[in-house]
Amino acid sequence: MSVTAPRGFRASGVVAGLKASGRPDVALVVNDGPDHHAAAVFTGNRVEAAPVTWSRTVVADGRADVVVLNSGGANACTGAPGFQDTHVTAEHVAAALGVAAGDVVVCSTGLIGERLPMERLLGGVDAAHAALAADGGGEAAEAIMTTDSVPKTATAARDGWSVGGMAKGAGMLAPALATMLVVVTTDAVVPDAAALDSALREATRTTFDRVDSDGCMSTNDTVVLLASGASGSTPDAGELTEAVTAVCADLARQLVADAEGAHHDIAVEIRGAASEADGLEVARSVARNNLFKCAVFGGDPNWGRVLAAVGTTGAAFDPATLDVSMNGVQVCRAGGVGESRDLVDLAAREVHVLVDLHAGDETVTVWTNDLTHDYVHENSAYST
Amino acid sequence: MSVTAPRGFRASGVVAGLKASGRPDVALVVNDGPDHHAAAVFTGNRVEAAPVTWSRTVVADGRADVVVLNSGGANACTGAPGFQDTHVTAEHVAAALGVAAGDVVVCSTGLIGERLPMERLLGGVDAAHAALAADGGGEAAEAIMTTDSVPKTATAARDGWSVGGMAKGAGMLAPALATMLVVVTTDAVVPDAAALDSALREATRTTFDRVDSDGCMSTNDTVVLLASGASGSTPDAGELTEAVTAVCADLARQLVADAEGAHHDIAVEIRGAASEADGLEVARSVARNNLFKCAVFGGDPNWGRVLAAVGTTGAAFDPATLDVSMNGVQVCRAGGVGESRDLVDLAAREVHVLVDLHAGDETVTVWTNDLTHDYVHENSAYST
Numbered sequence: 001m002s003v004t005a006p007r008g009f010r011a012s013g014v015v016a017g018l019k020a021s022g023r024p025d026v027a028l029v030v031n032d033g034p035d036h037h038a039a040a041v042f043t044g045n046r047v048e049a050a051p052v053t054w055s056r057t058v059v060a061d062g063r064a065d066v067v068v069l070n071s072g073g074a075n076a077c078t079g080a081p082g083f084q085d086t087h088v089t090a091e092h093v094a095a096a097l098g099v100a101a102g103d104v105v106v107c108s109t110g111l112i113g114e115r116l117p118m119e120r121l122l123g124g125v126d127a128a129h130a131a132l133a134a135d136g137g138g139e140a141a142e143a144i145m146t147t148d149s150v151p152k153t154a155t156a157a158r159d160g161w162s163v164g165g166m167a168k169g170a171g172m173l174a175p176a177l178a179t180m181l182v183v184v185t186t187d188a189v190v191p192d193a194a195a196l197d198s199a200l201r202e203a204t205r206t207t208f209d210r211v212d213s214d215g216c217m218s219t220n221d222t223v224v225l226l227a228s229g230a231s232g233s234t235p236d237a238g239e240l241t242e243a244v245t246a247v248c249a250d251l252a253r254q255l256v257a258d259a260e261g262a263h264h265d266i267a268v269e270i271r272g273a274a275s276e277a278d279g280l281e282v283a284r285s286v287a288r289n290n291l292f293k294c295a296v297f298g299g300d301p302n303w304g305r306v307l308a309a310v311g312t313t314g315a316a317f318d319p320a321t322l323d324v325s326m327n328g329v330q331v332c333r334a335g336g337v338g339e340s341r342d343l344v345d346l347a348a349r350e351v352h353v354l355v356d357l358h359a360g361d362e363t364v365t366v367w368t369n370d371l372t373h374d375y376v377h378e379n380s381a382y383s384t
Numbered sequence: 385m386s387v388t389a390p391r392g393f394r395a396s397g398v399v400a401g402l403k404a405s406g407r408p409d410v411a412l413v414v415n416d417g418p419d420h421h422a423a424a425v426f427t428g429n430r431v432e433a434a435p436v437t438w439s440r441t442v443v444a445d446g447r448a449d450v451v452v453l454n455s456g457g458a459n460a461c462t463g464a465p466g467f468q469d470t471h472v473t474a475e476h477v478a479a480a481l482g483v484a485a486g487d488v489v490v491c492s493t494g495l496i497g498e499r500l501p502m503e504r505l506l507g508g509v510d511a512a513h514a515a516l517a518a519d520g521g522g523e524a525a526e527a528i529m530t531t532d533s534v535p536k537t538a539t540a541a542r543d544g545w546s547v548g549g550m551a552k553g554a555g556m557l558a559p560a561l562a563t564m565l566v567v568v569t570t571d572a573v574v575p576d577a578a579a580l581d582s583a584l585r586e587a588t589r590t591t592f593d594r595v596d597s598d599g600c601m602s603t604n605d606t607v608v609l610l611a612s613g614a615s616g617s618t619p620d621a622g623e624l625t626e627a628v629t630a631v632c633a634d635l636a637r638q639l640v641a642d643a644e645g646a647h648h649d650i651a652v653e654i655r656g657a658a659s660e661a662d663g664l665e666v667a668r669s670v671a672r673n674n675l676f677k678c679a680v681f682g683g684d685p686n687w688g689r690v691l692a693a694v695g696t697t698g699a700a701f702d703p704a705t706l707d708v709s710m711n712g713v714q715v716c717r718a719g720g721v722g723e724s725r726d727l728v729d730l731a732a733r734e735v736h737v738l739v740d741l742h743a744g745d746e747t748v749t750v751w752t753n754d755l756t757h758d759y760v761h762e763n764s765a766y767s768t
Contacts, residue, residue, distance in 0.1 A: 047695030047703045047719070077691050079704070079720030112688025113721055217696045219688075290674070290755075291600045291763050298764025304496025304603075307461050311431030312601045319431045320463070335431070336463030337497055371674075371764075373757050379675050380682025380755075 002137025002153035003029050005164030006187035008228025012131035013143030016124020018072025018110070018117060024143035025072040026124030029183050030097065030132060031065055035229030037190050038064030039197035040105065041204050043221035049076035050083040051106040052220060054090065058105050059224070062193025065099040067183050067224055068128075069144050070121060071168070073110040076219040085116050092122050096129040107181045107222050109146055109168060141166035144181055147378065149258055154250035156243040160233035161188040163243045167251040180208060180255060182223040184247055187231035188240055199241040200225040207248040210280075210366045211256055212287045223248075256367045257349075261374030264296050264351045269365045272357040278315035279364030282355065285309045286366075293371035296351055301344035303331040310355060317357040325354040386521025386537035387413050389548030390571035392612025396515035397527030400508020402456025402494070402501060408527035409456040410508030413567050414481065414516060415449055419613030421574050422448035423581035424489065425588050427605035433460035434467040435490040436604060438474065442489050443608070446577025449483040451567050451608055452512075453528050454505060455552070457494040460603040469500050476506050480513040491565045491606045493530055493552060525550035528565055531762065533642055538634035540627040544617035545572040547627045551635040564592060564639060566607040568631055571615035572624055583625040584609040591632040594664075594750045595640055598759070599672040607632075640751045641733075645758030648680050648735045653749045656741040662699035663748030666739065669693045670750075677755035680735055685728035687715040694739060701741040709738040 004011050011029045018025040031038075040059040042052050058064055068089060075082050090104040108116070131139070141151035145168050152167040169180030190196050204223055225244065235243070256265045268286045273279030286292060289309040295302035303324045310322060324332035329344045331337075351370075369375075388395050393415055400410040415422075424443040426436050442448055452473060459466050470490050478485040492500070515523070525535035529552050536551040553564035574580050588607055609628065619627070640649050652670045657663030670676060673693040679686035687708045694706065708716035713728045715721075735754075753759075 045692060045695040046697075046701075047691045047706070074688075077688055077716065077720055079718065082720070112686075112692065113716070113725075115721075217692065219692050219695065289600055290598050290759075294760050294763035297760065300764065302496075304458075304461055305600075307431045308429060308496065308601065308603050311429040311603065313430075317430075322431070332461065332497070334463065336461055336466070337499075371760055373760050375674075376678050376681065376755055376757050376760055379678035380684065 001135065001155060001164060002141045002166045003164045003183050003185045004135055004137035005155040006162045006185045006228065008032050008187050008230030009185050010132040010134050011136035011140040012128045012133060013139035014124055014127040014131055016127065017120040018070055024139065025070055026121065026128050027069045027140035027143035028128040028132060029067040029140055031226045031228050033228055035227055036063050036065050037193045037196045037227040038062060038224065039193055039200045040222060040224045041200060043218055045217045045219050047077065047219050049074050049108060049220040050078060050086040051075055051108045052222060053083060054086045055105045055222060058102060063103055064105050064226060065103040066093055066097055067105040067107060068093045068125060069107040069181055071109050071144050071146050073108060073114060073116045074112045074220050075108040075116050076112040078115055082115060085118055088118065089121060089125065092125050096125065105224050109144065109181050109220055112219060137164060137166065144168040147260055152251055152254040154247045156246045158235065158239065158243050161186065161231035161235060163247045165247040165251055167255060169255045180221050182251060184225045184244060187228050189229040189232060189234040190227045190240065195237060196225055196227050198237065199244045202241050203245040203248040207245060207252040211252050212284055212366050212368050256369060259369040260378045261372045262369035263372050264349055264370040266296060266351045266353060266368045266370065267365055268368060269352065269354045269363065270357060271354065271363045272359055273362040273364060274316040274360035276362050276364055279362045281313045282310055282315045282357065283364050283366035285313050286353065286355065287368035290371055296346060297370040297372045299346045301326045301331055301341045301346060306353060306355065307332065315357065316359040321358045323356040327352055385519065385539060385548060386525045386550045387548050387567050387569045388519055388521035389539040390546045390569045390612065392416050392571050392614030393569050394516040394518050395520035395524040396512045396517060397523035398508055398511040398515055400511065401504045402454055408523065409454055410505065410512050411453045411524035411527035412512040412516060413451045413524055415610045415612050417612055419611055420447045420449050421577045421580045421611040422446060422608065423577055423584045424606060424608045425584060427602055429601045429603050431461065431603050433458050433492060433604040434462060434470045435459055435492045436606060437467060438470045439489045439491065439606060442486060447487055448489045448610060449487040450477060450481055451489040451491060452477045452509060453491040453565055455493050455528050455530050457492060457498060457500045458496045458604050459492040459500050460496040462499055466499060469502055472502065473505060473509065476509050480509065489608050493528065493565055493604055496603060521548060521550065528552040531644055536635055536638040538631045540630045542619065542623065542627050545570065545615035545619060547631045549631040549635050551639060553639045564605050566635060568609045568628060570611050571613065572611060573613040573616060573618040574611045574624065579621060580609055580611050582621065583628045586625050587629040587632040591629060591636040595636050596668055596671045596750050596752050640753060643753040644762045645756045646753035647756050648733055648754040650680060650735045650737060650752045650754065651749055652752060653736065653738045653747065654741060655738065655747045656743055657746040657748060658700040658744035660746050660748055663746045665697045666694055666699045666741065667748050667750035669697050670737065670739065671752035674755055680730060681754040681756045683730045685710045685715055685725045685730060690737060690739065691716065699741065700743040705742045707740040711736055
């Protein structure tokens with residue numbers, strides 16, 4: 001049920017003709033209230049797409065009535081004309097729904113550096129408006145797919161209220177955030193947009209921000225959270241954050257599992273870090289090491305490459321006390337040779353790499369993928 | 385002629401049986417003086433191999449009489465026993481040559497996390513000692529190869545004196561430094577080791593430190609510069625630095641050209657940077673972007689991925705004024721669409737990506753490679 005699992009939302013997904021494949025490519029998610037609280041987090045990339053620039057402004061006042069999303073074009077690096085295209089799209093959606101353009105979040109994904117075919121897009125908006133339905137979350141999730149092999153949705157039902165979400169993203173997955181468009185909805189009654197913002201930032205910090213498939217940060221990443229208040233139930237801040245985090249974590253794992261060309265999902269867990277920042281730096285360094293990622297693809301438990309990646313960081317640790325385990329086998333003990341690497345079985349999709357820094361009490365996990373022939377193929381043969 | 389092009393040096397390369405392939409794997413480079421000045425730069429990786437730890441101490445006093453190098457094993461992450469192996473190797477070389485062990489630089493390359501077969505290694509040292517010759521530079525260059533497809537040597541002849549060098553390295557190429565072992569020799573008369581150190585640091589800063597094949601920093605990188613003074617010629621500091629830089633630049637380009645699995649050599653040139661540090665940060669970010677590197681492999685002039693990489697940096701620039709050219713075609717103008725990407729021809733091995741930040745007067749170039757099926761194959765099928 002995706003974003004329409006919570007009450008107070010309608011959604012749709014239609015074919016506008018932006019994608020050469022003829023697959024659905026325009027989606028709407030409408031918040032029918034009574035509340036219209038909104039919060040969002042965006043890419044940290046300074047080269048941000050026009051819809052990101054627009055949508056930052058939209059959610060700045062804590063209110064949004066609708067999210068319009070398109071695949072088939074990122075509208076990034078398109079200059080002032082591209083920003084105008086986003087503006088026109090928002091005005092068109094606003095007119096159809098009788099809301100203010102300034103309450104329309106716009107998200108785009110696809111190839112960078114090309115203008116959107118606006119006639120098709122606006123026709124798609126009209127069709128998506130006509131198709132809006134209280135159970136349209138599944139169609140919306142399909143319409144935002146790019147190289148995703150499956151639509152990604154998640155829900156968390158709580159006592160009298162719920163959270164629902166959809167995500168797209170299968171490449172360019174990197175921190176802050178992955179190339180992802182995510183819409184999360186809730187029918188919980190939330191005191192104000194600031195409370196929603198807190199819940200979203202806490203949720204993304206430990207979920208989407210810790211997915212690092214290929215170290216490449218996108219120009220379009222957007223995660224939007226909308227609250228309708230339609231359930232009449234008022235969870236406390238902790239309950240709201242927990243449920244939003246659960247949905248984001250579910251979607252984040254689906255992104256890793258569907259990453260372009262990946263054969264393995266790798267959890268890089270750093271224990272014994274002196275701080276969360278240290279743990280994150282080390283985990284990212286390992287997760288981004290191409291040689292390590294190739295080794296996992298080849299079924300080679302090459303812990304030397306893990307240590308070489310750890311050694312490039314500024315985190316607190318003593319090289320002589322580092323421990324590394326792969327899928328439960330401690331292949332490196334005290335910075336040197338541990339159990340035989342022949343004992344490690346990397347055949348399964350899920351791989352767990354555990355590094356103990358012995359420098360503190362913090363634990364951080366980052367999820368990544370292996371580096372495969374298929375990754376190279378997908379990203380060399382097709383433009384994105 | 386490699387390291388034996390300058391007068392005052394002998395070298396050799398022999399088969400010790402460390403490599404399963406039966407190829408040469410132990411090399412010696414001896415400085416017969418009259419001077420024995422030495423300088424070196426090492427990996428910035430905090431997980432450094434035993435020979436790196438040893439050799440830092442050796443060159444600290446500015447003197448070295450000989451360099452012993454082995455392929456077939458990195459002696460990294462081998463703990464105290466691994467350090468003892470390096471110490472024993474140095475003592476063995478010292479005894480054979482009648483020098484102090486503390487003047488023996490040791491370099492190792494190969495798989496991380498395995499002890500060296502010391503009996504074979506020491507036998508190889510004896511054979512290498514017996515084989516020392518005034519024209520042995522070529523044999524030495526062959527004996528340090530790992531996945532290199534060709535030996536790498538360079539010379540620079542100046543007025544009455546010269547510089548010679550050899551290098552190995554074909555993967556794990558990254559800044560500070562690549563996985564490289566490099567020995568550079570000169571018969572110039574140099575006032576002291578400090579002068580030699582200055583020349584070496586200036587040379588590596590703009591050569592090896594700007595090679596970034598795959599973003600992975602090694603545990604063993606070592607560049608050693610030895611001066612014999614045997615020419616009797618005394619170049620000034622600028623002349624020495626120029627010649628050492630020329631040899632290092634030549635070797636660095638050979639490393640890029642022979643990088644594991646690469647189909648393209650990519651020069652990432654950043655112009656208009658506000659500072660050298662800014663230019664370097666941006667160049668490295670582009671050079672390490674897997675999506676961009678895959679696109680080059682696929683012949684796709686995907687400038688959007690270049691901009692996305694630029695946008696992740698903290699360098700001074702305005703996204704709305706960025707220009708990007710690929711092989712002379714300005715595909716991005718003022719942050720938006722420029723010439724048609726169809727005009728860009730990426731068929732040749734050499735690719736030139738030019739980014740103008742329009743923020744200052746500094747220019748920095750980093751050399752990298754594309755990300756290919758062969759890279760994944762070489763680094764997944766074989767342990768290194």
